Amino acid sequence: MSPKETFLGFITAERLYAVSIVFGCVTALIVLMIYTYLYQKKRRFFTKQKIAAKLDEWIGEALLDEEGGHTYVTSDLQEELQLHVNRQFAIDQLISTRKNLTGRAATNISRLYEQLDLRDDSLWKFHNKRWDRKAKGIYELYMMNQLDMREEIAAYTNSRNEHIRAEAQTALITFSGFEGLSFLDELAYPLTDWQQLKILEQLKALTPQDIPGIIRWIRSVNEYVVLFALRLAEIYYQLQVHDDVVHCLDHPSDRIRHQAIITLARLANLSTSGILMQHYPAETQANKRTILQQIFKIGGDEELAFLDAELNNPDDLLKLESARAIARNCSNGFDVLAARAQMQPEPYLAIYNHVKYELKR
Amino acid sequence: MIYEIALDLLTYGIFAYSSVLLLSYLAIGIFSIGETQKYMRANDITDYRLLVSSPHDPSVSILAPAYNEGATIIENVRSLLSLYYNHLEVIIINDGSKDDSLQKLIDAYDLEKIDFFVRYQIKTKEVRGVYKSRNPVYKKLVVVDKVNGGKADALNVGINISSHDVIMCIDVDCILEQDSLMKMIKPFMDETDMKVIATGGVVRIANSCEIKDGRLIKVNLPRNYFARMQSLEYIRAFLLGRMAWARLNGLLLISGAFGAFSKDIAIKAGGYDHNTVGEDMELVVRMRRYMEEQNVKYKVAYIPDPLCWTEAPESKKILGRQRNRWTRGTIETLKFHKVMFFNPKYGLLGMVSYPYWFFFEMLAPLIEFFGMIAFLLMVCLQVIDWRIFVALLVFTITFGYMYSAFAALMEVVTFNQYRRRTDMMKLLLTALTEPFYFHPFGVWSAIKGYIDLIRKKKSWGEMTRQGFGPAATATAPVKKS
Numbered sequence: 011m012s013p014k015e016t017f018l019g020f021i022t023a024e025r026l027y028a029v030s031i032v033f034g035c036v037t038a039l040i041v042l043m044i045y046t047y048l049y050q051k052k053r054r055f056f057t058k059q060k061i062a063a064k065l066d067e068w069i070g071e072a073l074l075d076e077e078g079g080h081t082y083v084t085s086d087l088q089e090e091l092q093l094h095v096n097r098q099f100a101i102d103q104l105i106s107t108r109k110n111l112t113g114r115a116a117t118n119i120s121r122l123y124e125q126l127d128l129r130d131d132s133l134w135k136f137h138n139k140r141w142d143r144k145a146k147g148i149y150e151l152y153m154m155n156q157l158d159m160r161e162e163i164a165a166y167t168n169s170r171n172e173h174i175r176a177e178a179q180t181a182l183i184t185f186s187g188f189e190g191l192s193f194l195d196e197l198a199y200p201l202t203d204w205q206q207l208k209i210l211e212q213l214k215a216l217t218p219q220d221i222p223g224i225i226r227w228i229r230s231v232n233e234y235v236v237l238f239a240l241r242l243a244e245i246y247y248q249l250q251v252h253d254d255v256v257h258c259l260d261h262p263s264d265r266i267r268h269q270a271i272i273t274l275a276r277l278a279n280l281s282t283s284g285i286l287m288q289h290y291p292a293e294t295q296a297n298k299r300t301i302l303q304q305i306f307k308i309g310g311d312e313e314l315a316f317l318d319a320e321l322n323n324p325d326d327l328l329k330l331e332s333a334r335a336i337a338r339n340c341s342n343g344f345d346v347l348a349a350r351a352q353m354q355p356e357p358y359l360a361i362y363n364h365v366k367y368e369l370k371r
Numbered sequence: 372m373i374y375e376i377a378l379d380l381l382t383y384g385i386f387a388y389s390s391v392l393l394l395s396y397l398a399i400g401i402f403s404i405g406e407t408q409k410y411m412r413a414n415d416i417t418d419y420r421l422l423v424s425s426p427h428d429p430s431v432s433i434l435a436p437a438y439n440e441g442a443t444i445i446e447n448v449r450s451l452l453s454l455y456y457n458h459l460e461v462i463i464i465n466d467g468s469k470d471d472s473l474q475k476l477i478d479a480y481d482l483e484k485i486d487f488f489v490r491y492q493i494k495t496k497e498v499r500g501v502y503k504s505r506n507p508v509y510k511k512l513v514v515v516d517k518v519n520g521g522k523a524d525a526l527n528v529g530i531n532i533s534s535h536d537v538i539m540c541i542d543v544d545c546i547l548e549q550d551s552l553m554k555m556i557k558p559f560m561d562e563t564d565m566k567v568i569a570t571g572g573v574v575r576i577a578n579s580c581e582i583k584d585g586r587l588i589k590v591n592l593p594r595n596y597f598a599r600m601q602s603l604e605y606i607r608a609f610l611l612g613r614m615a616w617a618r619l620n621g622l623l624l625i626s627g628a629f630g631a632f633s634k635d636i637a638i639k640a641g642g643y644d645h646n647t648v649g650e651d652m653e654l655v656v657r658m659r660r661y662m663e664e665q666n667v668k669y670k671v672a673y674i675p676d677p678l679c680w681t682e683a684p685e686s687k688k689i690l691g692r693q694r695n696r697w698t699r700g701t702i703e704t705l706k707f708h709k710v711m712f713f714n715p716k717y718g719l720l721g722m723v724s725y726p727y728w729f730f731f732e733m734l735a736p737l738i739e740f741f742g743m744i745a746f747l748l749m750v751c752l753q754v755i756d757w758r759i760f761v762a763l764l765v766f767t768i769t770f771g772y773m774y775s776a777f778a779a780l781m782e783v784v785t786f787n788q789y790r791r792r793t794d795m796m797k798l799l800l801t802a803l804t805e806p807f808y809f810h811p812f813g814v815w816s817a818i819k820g821y822i823d824l825i826r827k828k829k830s831w832g833e834m835t836r837q838g839f840g841p842a843a844t845a846t847a848p849v850k851k852s
Contacts, residue, residue, distance in 0.1 A: 014379065021386075026762035033769035040776040041799060044783050048792050142412035149416045173413055204560035207427045208418075241427070296635065326490040363486030 058099050061090055065103050072118035073111075091126065101128050105153045120154045129156065136162075145173040152181035160185045167193035176205045183212045188219045191242075194227045194235050201234035206241060218246050228254040233263050240266065244273040252277050259289045268297050275304035283309050287316050295325060302331035309339040314346070321350060321358070330361055337365045378754065385742055389767070392731055396774055402615035407675055407785055410614075414676075419553040423455050429536050429559055430458035431552060432634070434529030435543040436522050437463055441470040445479045447543050450585025452511060456552040461512050462529045463543065467496075467519025476514050481506045493527040493642035496520035501532065522627070523643035523650035530642055533634060540651075542628040542681060546577055546587050551678035555631045558672035565670040568658050569632045571617075571625035572673075573609040575788065576602045577680035587680055592794040595685040599801045600809045602683075602789075607778040610675060610785065617673035621724040623659070625671070627651030629679035636661065647707070648829065649700015656708050663717045677786050691816040698820030699828075701733050736817035768806050775802040 064087050090096050101123070108119040123129060132154070136147030148166065151159045159181075166178035179201075182190035191209075194201075227239035228251050240258060243251045255277060258270035267289075274282055286301045293301065302320065305313055313335065320332035337343040344366065351362040422428045433451055437444055444463075451461045465473045476482060487501035495517070502514040517528050526540055537559055539552065551572065558570045578598035581589035593599045616622040627650065640661040643650045655671065662669040684690040705712075705728060712729065714721040749755045779799060782788065789795055 017383070021759070023758045023762035026759070026766045030762070030765045030769040033766070033773045037769065037773045037776045040773070040780050044776075044780050044795055044799075045792060047780075047783055048790070048795065051787070051790075142415070146416055173416075177416065200563040202561050202563060203427075203429075204557060207425055207560065208421055210427055211421050211425055326488070326492070330488055330490070357488065360486070360488040364488035367486040 054095060057090055057093075057096060061087060061096055061100055062103060065100060068122055069104075069107055069119065072122055073115045075118050076114060087126075094131075097126075097128060097131050100126060101131060101150055104128070105150065108153060116155070120156075123154045129154070132156070141171045141174055145171070145177045148174065148177040148181050152177075152184040155184070157185055164193070168196050168198055170199070172199070172202075175199060176202075176208070179205065180208060180212065183209055187216045188213065188221060191221065192223060194230070194238065195223060197230075197232055197235055199232075199234075201232075201238055206234075206238050209238075210241065210245065221246060221248060224248050224251055225254060228258065233266060236261070236266055237263075237269050240269040240273045244269070244276045247276065249277055252279070256285060259285070264294055264297060267293070268300055271297060271300045271304055275308050278308045283313055287313065290316075295328070298325075298328055299331055302328060302335055306331070306335040306338055309335055311340050314340045314343075318346065326357065329357070330364065333358075333361045333365045334368070337369055381745060385738065388730070388738060392735070393770060395727065395731060396770075399611055399615040400774065400777055402618045403611040403781065406614045406618035407610070407781065410675055411785060417557070419550055419557070422457065422553040422556065424457055426457070428457055429556055430460075430534075431456060431537045431539055431556060431631070432460045432462055432529070432533035432535040433539045433541060433552075434462050434464065434526055434533065435541050436466050436525035436529070437468065437472055437543045438466045438519070438522075438525075439468045439470045439472065440543055441468065441472040441475055443544060444472050445475055446585045448476065448480070448512065450546060451541075451543075452509065453549070453585070454547060454552050455549050456556075458535065459511050459552065460533065460535055462515060462532055463512070464515045464517060464525040464529050464532075466517060466521070466525040473514070473516055477502065480504045480509045480512055480514075482512075482514055487532070489528075490531055492531050492638050495524050495527045495531065498528060498532075521645050523645035523647075526650070527642040527645075530634060530637060536634055537631055538634045538637060539631045540627065540629075541679070544682065545574075545628050546582060546585065546680040547629070548587070548676075548678045548680075551629075551676075554674050554676055554678060558670075558674070559631070559633070561672075562670075565668045566636070566662070567633065567672055568636045568662060568669050569625055569630060569655060570672040570674060571613060571622060572629045572631075572678045573613075573675055574605060574626045574628050574679045574681050575609075575677045576605055576683045578683055578685060580680065590788045590790075592789050592791075592797055593683070593685075596801065596804075597687065597690050597809070598683045598685050599798065600805065601690075603775060603778065603798055603802055603805075604809075605683075606782045607775065610781050611778050613673055614675055616724070617671070619719065619723070620670055621719050621727075622671045622673055623656055623720075623724050623728055624652045625655050626679075628681050630655075632658070644707070647700055647703040648696045649704050652700055653704040653707065656704055659720050660708055660711060660717065663711075663720055675785065677788055687812065691812070691819065694813055694816035695820040695823060698733075698736065698817040699824045701728065702821070702824055705729055705733055736814045737821065739814050740818050771806055772802060775799070775805070 087100075091100060104119055104123050108116050111119060129151075132147050132150035134147070135143040136151060136159070138144055138147065144166075148163055151163065163178050163181045163185075166174050167182060169175040169178060179190075179193055182193055184190070221242055224239050224242060227235050228243070230236050230239070236258065239251075240255065242248065243255060252274075255270050255274050258266055259274070261267055261270065271286060271289075274286065283305055286304060290298060290301050302317075305317070309317075317332045317336045317340070321329055321336075323329055323332070333347055336346055340346060344362075347358070347362045347365065351359040433454075435447075435451065437447075440447065448461070448463060463476065465476070481504050482502040483505055484500045485503050489498045489501070497518045499516045499518065502516070504510065504512055513532065515528055515532055517525065529540070530538055537556060539555065541547070555570050555572055559567045561567070575590075576593055576598055577587065578593035578595060579591040580587055581591065593602055613622060613624070630651065632654070636658050637654065640654070640658045642654070644653050644657070647653050659669070659671065684693055705725070708725070711717045711721040711725045713726055717725070746755070776799065779795060779802075783795065789798065
């Protein structure tokens with residue numbers, strides 16, 4: 011048989027109709043699924059409203075219970091809370107309430123969570139192999155401050171899965187505050203900017219403490235840990251790492267050098283501007299800009315010659331940053347810029363006017 | 372003999388093409404399930420509120436070009452200024468409007484012309500002035516007045532003016548969800564060994580929705596047939612197509628109405644190209660090409676949440692112009708970057724994404740159109756096997772219905788914007804008409820796009836909008852720059 015005959019033998023009208031019927035049946039099935047889903051969703055909505063109303067009542071009791079010994083009549087929702095989706099809804103509601111509470115009221119919400127046996131659900135998720143369930147289990151456990159789970163959760167701070175790892179790290183900070191940062195010692199995976207921000211926001215709510223591991227972390231082989239340590243040093247003014255931060259200015263990673271420049275300016279001493287100017291020529295354009303921005307914050311008359319030379323830089327952005335620093339830090343800064351603008355109006359007059367307007371504001 | 376060979380080539384060629392296309396749709400459907408599921412699961416425990424007040428979030432500049440948007444500009448800007456984000460600057464670029472847009476902005480936001488050193492990192496038309504508000508409440512607002520140069524030129528001015536790290540390019544008349552910025556920025560913060568160069572977001576149809584003070588109050592299914600059809604089309608494109616391409620890291624298009632870009636890479640790649648009417652796609656392709664040529668690992672991320680709502684054309688005339696322009700934009704972009712076609716040097720971009728767009732986006736309307744002509748010829752010559760023809764037609768149409776129904780299901784189980792069952796019924800019934808009316812119309816508009824391209828037509832064409840609110844309904848037609 012020729013290929014054409016084989017083809018014609020294969021693609022017959024009967025076969026095409028048969029496949030079309032399959033497509034039609036699948037379409038009908040999908041439409042049915044859509045309707046069933048929407049119907050169930052509507053039903054669930056009413057059940058959820060009932061649960062929410064009861065939870066509100068309990069939450070109200072919990073908020074007023076200053077002794078912490080109140081027992082909730084959980085039998086009222088026994089039937090509804092047998093369904094997994096409803097239990098999940100109850101957990102989500104309690105977490106959402108607890109997020110906005112502290113002290114006794116928050117503890118009472120956790121007690122309600124335990125009395126409703128919702129902790130079992132979180133534990134089931136935590137022990138599940140699926141990454142999303144495990145991550146969610148960890149999330150629920152730390153949001154409900156289940157301190158006894160600390161050690162078990164800590165084992166996952168270096169998990170291969172980014173979501174499990176992130177939740178476990180967050181849990182550790184929730185349970186132990188600054189001490190929870192100890193996971194950085196072992197971390198072999200990335201610590202994304204998002205996760206760093208999340209941890210920093212968590213720490214923001216706590217009283218600042220010494221960070222004993224910070225020197226180790228700045229010297230870590232994990233670049234993400236170094237970056238985070240530099241951020242910690244900047245925010246919590248960790249003067250003891252000054253020399254290590256200076257070392258980071260020679261790090262191969264642009265991002266680490268960028269953060270090191272910012273951190274160093276925060277920990278500035280008399281030598282800082284000099285160190286930054288020394289590293290300036292070898293830097294990327296973006297990091298050069300960061301150096302100029304930091305000199306803007308910490309510089310003085312001593313940097314005038316350097317900044318004046320940078321006004322000749324072909325990059326307009328660097329010209330502008332230099333002008334800003336001159337205007338702000340040098341005693342005759344505006345005169346220097348005005349003289350330059352008079353000598354060469356294009357582009358210095360616009361730069362001069364720009365800086366004048368900006369600093370006036 | 373030659374006639375027979377030609378006929379066979381045509382028949383089997385079109386058959387092979389259609390088979391690969393259908394298989395691609397299946398692959399897209401399957402990939403989108405995985406990617407959407409992954410996103411939904413990860414998103415379940417993400418608290419975006421962290422970004423509202425954190426001093427450590429990336430700084431973002433919203434770039435919104437405006438041309439003759441006087442009727443709605445005040446409301447639109449107010450809506451943008453109300454977005455939840457800490458380090459934000461909203462740059463409105465008045466692209467030489469002939470109406471009173473600028474004066475309205477000056478009056479409403481107490482603007483004053485300031486001394487601003489414009490760095491022309493990307494070459495653009497002249498900037499006439501930069502305005503900022505005297506009122507500290509509007510300190511995030513920057514208005515730029517420039518000589519008219521088109522949307523791409525206006526966006527490039529925005530890039531030049533912007534002082535932040537990430538640029539978010541939007542259509543000024545879009546309605547953004549309050550948390551849209553936070554969701555769009557997160558992929559940049561999740562970056563590890565791959566540089567995130569851009570994030571695309573979902574655009575949904577706002578026709579018939581309730582909008583108040585620049586905010587979406589209630590989602591309704593569009594009452595107008597064309598808008599409703601586009602709702603389904605957008606669900607298919609954004610929830611299935613782009614999600615699947617995002618999974619492969621092969622996304623070539625981020626909607627011009629809503630996309631975030633790394634400013635640094637956008638500048639290095641040369642900014643928007645004003646020589647094409649498809650500047651949104653062209654920028655993404657160029658940024659990707661730049662990264663490939665620099666041999667740097669990168670990613671174009673995608674967020675499936677419905678975060679941006681836009682008004683879709685409701686008349687055949689306007690819709691036709693839009694599709695005409697999209698076709699020209701696609702052809703121009705692919706032509707500019709033809710060096711990547713099946714070029715292994717560009718990896719997945721050259722070997723999969725580009726060829727897919729070439730064969731199944733750019734050539735599809737052409738092949739369909741000539742297929743139709745060939746069919747009519749064959750009918751005249753009486754060489755049609757009607758049994759097979761009808762069977763193939765039924766096969767294709769039922770496949771299309773199945774695909775549309777699947778898209779509707781994905782919408783329902785994920786973001787479920789149309790919650791009423793009657794709305795879903797209307798949407799699915801509308802889908803039944805697609806192969807007989809909406810789709811052929813789209814093909815014809817695309818063919819007109821080819822013709823206009825051959826005639827070297829460069830304009831966007833008039834894009835009349837109804838506006839969202841009752842006040843806006845009566846406004847004069849506006850022309851997109």
